[in-house]
Amino acid sequence: MASAVGLEAVEKRYGASTLALSSLTLRAEAGELLVLLGPSGCGKSTALRIVAGLERPTSGTVRIGERIVNDVEPKDRDVAMVFQSYALYPHLTVRKNMEFPLRSRRVPAAERERRVREAARALHLEDLLDRRPAQLSGGQRQRVALARAIVRDPAVYLMDEPLSNLDARLRVEMRAELIELHRRSGTTIVYVTHDQVEAMTMGDRVAILREGVLQQVGTPAEVHDRPANSFVASFIGSPPMNLLPGELLGEPGVTAGVRPEDLAIEPGGPVAARVSLVESLGHEHHVACRIGGDGGPLAIVRIPAAGRPPLPGDEVRLGVRGALHRFDPATGERVGR
Amino acid sequence: MPTRRHPSRYRRRDALLAYAMILPAFAAFGVFVFFPLVRTVYLGFYRVPPFPGLPSRYVGFSQYATVLSHSQFLEPLWLSTLFVLFTVPTGILLGLGMAVAAQRQLAGIRIFRTIFSSTIATSVAVASVIFFTLLDPTSGLFAYWLGERGGTGILGNPTLALPAVAAVTVWQNLGFSFILMSAALSSVPEEILDAAAVDGATGWRRFARVTVPLISPTLFFAGIVGVISGFQSFGQIDLLTQGGPNGHTNVLLYQIYTTFYQDADTGTAAVMAVALFVILVLLTLAQFTVVQRRVFYADEP
Numbered sequence: 001m002a003s004a005v006g007l008e009a010v011e012k013r014y015g016a017s018t019l020a021l022s023s024l025t026l027r028a029e030a031g032e033l034l035v036l037l038g039p040s041g042c043g044k045s046t047a048l049r050i051v052a053g054l055e056r057p058t059s060g061t062v063r064i065g066e067r068i069v070n071d072v073e074p075k076d077r078d079v080a081m082v083f084q085s086y087a088l089y090p091h092l093t094v095r096k097n098m099e100f101p102l103r104s105r106r107v108p109a110a111e112r113e114r115r116v117r118e119a120a121r122a123l124h125l126e127d128l129l130d131r132r133p134a135q136l137s138g139g140q141r142q143r144v145a146l147a148r149a150i151v152r153d154p155a156v157y158l159m160d161e162p163l164s165n166l167d168a169r170l171r172v173e174m175r176a177e178l179i180e181l182h183r184r185s186g187t188t189i190v191y192v193t194h195d196q197v198e199a200m201t202m203g204d205r206v207a208i209l210r211e212g213v214l215q216q217v218g219t220p221a222e223v224h225d226r227p228a229n230s231f232v233a234s235f236i237g238s239p240p241m242n243l244l245p246g247e248l249l250g251e252p253g254v255t256a257g258v259r260p261e262d263l264a265i266e267p268g269g270p271v272a273a274r275v276s277l278v279e280s281l282g283h284e285h286h287v288a289c290r291i292g293g294d295g296g297p298l299a300i301v302r303i304p305a306a307g308r309p310p311l312p313g314d315e316v317r318l319g320v321r322g323a324l325h326r327f328d329p330a331t332g333e334r335v336g337r
Numbered sequence: 338m339p340t341r342r343h344p345s346r347y348r349r350r351d352a353l354l355a356y357a358m359i360l361p362a363f364a365a366f367g368v369f370v371f372f373p374l375v376r377t378v379y380l381g382f383y384r385v386p387p388f389p390g391l392p393s394r395y396v397g398f399s400q401y402a403t404v405l406s407h408s409q410f411l412e413p414l415w416l417s418t419l420f421v422l423f424t425v426p427t428g429i430l431l432g433l434g435m436a437v438a439a440q441r442q443l444a445g446i447r448i449f450r451t452i453f454s455s456t457i458a459t460s461v462a463v464a465s466v467i468f469f470t471l472l473d474p475t476s477g478l479f480a481y482w483l484g485e486r487g488g489t490g491i492l493g494n495p496t497l498a499l500p501a502v503a504a505v506t507v508w509q510n511l512g513f514s515f516i517l518m519s520a521a522l523s524s525v526p527e528e529i530l531d532a533a534a535v536d537g538a539t540g541w542r543r544f545a546r547v548t549v550p551l552i553s554p555t556l557f558f559a560g561i562v563g564v565i566s567g568f569q570s571f572g573q574i575d576l577l578t579q580g581g582p583n584g585h586t587n588v589l590l591y592q593i594y595t596t597f598y599q600d601a602d603t604g605t606a607a608v609m610a611v612a613l614f615v616i617l618v619l620l621t622l623a624q625f626t627v628v629q630r631r632v633f634y635a636d637e638p
Contacts, residue, residue: 054531075537087532091550100546104537148536158535 003065010060035203080149260302262322269319380607413592421567423503432514457512461572464509521555
């Protein structure tokens with residue numbers, strides 16, 4: 001059965017000085033895929049390890065379902081974890097790896113056999129059951145790590161950057177498989193990543209952390225369209241949102257945020273700029289411009305490939321075509337709507 | 338492309354250079370390993386008469402047959418085997434146990450790590466002298482504890498002498514064993530242990546099912562090195578018991594030594610030395626074939 005996961009005012013300190021998590025309150029609803037997103041060192045992995053029971057919070061409450069699990073051993077929390085390094089048992093075959101959590105729980109042999117077969121089928125591992133991890137490719141190892149979690153049929157899956165050791169193509173493939181797995185099983189997943197594309201494509205909701213402090217929680221659309229502060233604004237989206245002094249765009253007193261796709265190069269636009277670099281990606285161009293000429297602040301404009309891109313050194317006029325976000329220049333907090 | 342036009346000349350020059358480079362190592366190996374080995378086998382073919390001054394006589398393999406079936410070889414061989422059985426498993430288990438204990442993140446654990454590894458700085462001679470003093474039947478601490486002053490002492494006791502020498506050996510090797518096991522334990526990836534904890538294996542089960550298989554190459558190495566050095570133990574025997582009492586610690590290497598130097602029976606000593614060499618080779622091969630099947634190497638193809 002899927003369970004909700006709740007962190008209530010959870011704090012984690014290492015020694016006297018290092019604050020890894022600062023009063024984190026966050027809830028993943030039953031059946032939800034909640035992504036913890038942030039740069040490295042933001043505390044997202046610590047939060048996940050606290051849910052798993054591999055770390056004890058310094059203070060605060062951890063709930064799985066309605067049960068408070070602060071003092072519950074990892075093995076008794078009914079969670080399965082997938083690690084970035086896969087953490088397969090290198091001395092065991094794929095089959096034995098998948099059986100390991102079941103044997104630990106004294107699941108009868110027939111039931112074990114059945115569950116391993118089902119998980120192996122779901123993840124296309126039938127032909128690899130008698131191999132050892134060293135004989136598998138990275139993608140196959142990743143699938144074994146997932147299979148080892150699936151056989152448990154846990155209340156919650158915890159995933160710590162499970163795709164970041166894969167190459168780009170495999171990552172996209174596995175991402176789709178994970179989404180599929182989530183849809184089929186309907187189990188709660190708490191998923192840690194530093195990759196905002198992963199977060200946006202997979203998460204039902206995304207929680208963004210920075211230096212141990214929660215910045216914003218919301219659906220991918222919410223955090224993209226209404227970032228709570230300039231950090232979230234610049235972390236979500238690729239290329240990142242342009243953060244410019246407001247007076248350049250006629251908004252004095254604020255930091256103005258405009259996504260590259262919301263800027264346009266248009267004759268007669270209100271802002272003068274000089275093109276400094278053009279990156280062509282095939283389906284679109286990213287045009288980097290210095291506002292007001294050389295030495296001015298940098299803004300990136302995203303234009304579809306259909307249009308002919310300007311050349312470096314060209315003088316252009318820019319206009320805002322989409323949303324303009326306003327942030328307090330001192331605190332970075334969102335101003336207004 | 339000159340290298341293509343004269344491939345043989347270049348190859349010959351490379352080969353000559355290569356041989357020149359391995360020559361020093363080969364010469365040293367020849368003088369200090371290969372020659373003594375051949376010489377020992379050869380000495381074994383000559384019977385030394387029991388009276389000094391008479392010439393040795395070529396007897397071929399017959400001396401091998403007589404010596405290897407005689408109790409002057411078989412008894413020391415059995416004592417050596419017992420000595421290895423006393424020292425190797427105990428040494429590995431104690432070292433592993435201490436390494437596990439020292440892995441705990443406790444205040445002041447560094448002091449214990451230093452103490453645990455300290456015997457690596459002692460030599461066989463130092464360890465033997467320390468324990469010779471402690472075990473002395475009149476003035477030693479052990480005699481005082483046991484309330485047995487003036488008797489034969491532990492080293493003079495036919496039943497206890499060999500275990501006592503074995504215990505001194507275990508103590509002396511403990512620092513090395515501890516360091517070896519600590520290094521092995523710290524090489525076990527943290528994430529794998531975390532995975533095992535989440536998967537439901539904790540405490541003893543996790544240690545037996547995950548940690549031990551992952552450090553099995555080190556255990557295997559410690560086993561082989563321990564067996565070889567156990568069969569080659571000499572210093573502690575010589576300093577503590579000289580093979581006594583009444584031959585109860587007369588292990589094979591000590592028997593070879595006394596046969597060679599005290600009895601001046603080079604032929605018999607040579608036969609036993611060759612036998613020890615063959616035994617060690619066979620034991621090592623056996624360990625490789627039998628034990629290695631259960632050893633897991635992480636970089637296995």
